[in-house]
Amino acid sequence: MSLAEPVETALPTTTVAERAAAPATLPPVTAGALTWRGARRDDAGALHALQDQVSAADGEPFRVSLDEVEETLAAGYRDLDADFLLGFDDDGVLRAFAQADVRPGDRTAARAFVWGGVHPGRRGEGIGRELMAWGIARARQKLATSHLAGERVPAWIAVHSEDDAPASRVRLYEHAGFAVRRYYSCLGRDLAQPIPEPVIPGQEAGAASSAHAGAAAPSSSGSSLRLVAWTPELDEPARLARNDAFRDHWGSQPQSQVTWAEDRDQFMAPWTWLVVDDAPDVDALLASPDTDEETAAALRAGQPLVVAYNWAARYEQDFAVRGFTFGYSENVGARRAYRGRGLARAALAAGLRAMAGDGMQYALLDVDTANPTGALGLYAGLGYEKLDGSRMWSIEV
Known part of the structure; x- marks a missing residue:
């Protein structure tokens, strides 16, 4: 069985808090x-500079913008003093950092994410291992006090890496007890090649061709889409x-209104x-057990029903790294x-x-290699090809 394939398991018999085994105190970082x-x-400027240096040293095909770092530090559900650890040298220059995160929208699984990095010139001193130990311990504390702490749902602590990440990072993750759980592919499509007209059922193909100009494609007779x-x-x-x-x-959790509103500095409405x-068919949707409570409430209130979407962003700071300009489908x-x-x-x-x-x-876009909806076929049919890949590592809690 591929590590990318979902594994069907029974729900845990103990709560997230019980399994998190949260330590009373966090391990010190002395290296x-x-x-x-x-x-x-x-600290946004210093964090941005350090993350840029780490990404460049590790050959990552992306960079984090200053706006993204500022948004991360501005999120109200993060405790900046407790969820971040920043290490400064004698000159006051930031040389290492770690962060542990739990999102407020999770419902059927409790997920904690750990990030961190050490300046390339300060590697080999044991800082990374101690920071990772701190991050895992803080993630356990956050899981044990999260809104899902008393639930019997799956839980894990996760980190991410590129498929070609440096061997030192792989060793760091393995030493900390992480195992590869999921694989992702970054796909790209040359926009100089012909792009199909965005036709939806019940519409004339010619009418839909106006979509790229910014006008709504009018519905033909009998179509409500x-x-x-x-x-x-x-x-x-x-x-x-x-x-x-x-x-x-697999692993996806609902976006709350708070998390949905994040990361908008790169968002491209057009x-x-x-x-x-x-x-x-409101009656049929309300009668369906697949209709979630929030959608049902919106239908009863007569709110618009979005049924499909392409959510896009512009990561201009990545253009030079990739060697070309691109739009990204989030x-x-x-x-x-x-x-x-x-x-x-x-x-x-x-x-x-x-x-x-x-x-x-x-x-460009990223896709889970085990996507259950046929997305890989959709993207291939539109001319996308794999550029590179990444993976999620986890510690099951």
């Missing part, structure tokens, strides 16, 4: 003779569509396209009741045309 403290919002660019009033319906689309994806159903999906109709393909094609119209050379 490197650095001065350690929690984070502050005005519309392909439209993102607007603020469709933001919450898009969140609900994303949560429904990814309910059957590249983000949605399919809206103006006349859904998330592509369709509600489970609307799958098999080509709606996600239409939204993605509209996004590709918008990216090309803005002069981007490529379109």
